[in-house]
């Protein structure tokens with residue numbers, strides 16, 4: 001299991017100049033690294049830690065994507081539809097791997113999940129997210145905790 005498994009990490013050049021979005025992105029990288037660490041550190045808590053990481057990942061995917069999409073919708077961002085498709089395609093791949101892990105409990109599936117999250121995000125930020133840099137700002141992005149977004153609570157974008 002010990003191949004070249006160094007995951008990409010956050011880099012300042014990934015910044016989209018929206019604090020809360022940069023923080024979300026950094027959390028995804030940390031979560032990927034955490035999943036990898038947990039796999040390589042067997043303990044009594046390993047299964048629990050993996051399940052917790054998966055739950056947080058699901059919450060981040062739902063809440064963070066919603067945060068970006070709501071902000072893009074608010075400014076009539078022209079590439080909104082393509083951006084949503086990119087998020088959905090990633091979400092489908094993650095969901096599949098999580099389902100696979102919950103069926104086989106194979107730790108290599110978690111390594112694949114960590115790899116997917118870190119690699120996809122690296123590509124997505126540079127290829128897609130950076131295109132909204134300067135259009136989405138600290139002022140027009142909802143910066144509440146993800147749980148509010150994921151739960152659809154109190155949309156702040158009502159006119």
Ligand SMILES: [Fe+2]
Pocket residue numbers: 068083087124128129
């Ligand atoms: Fe995005």
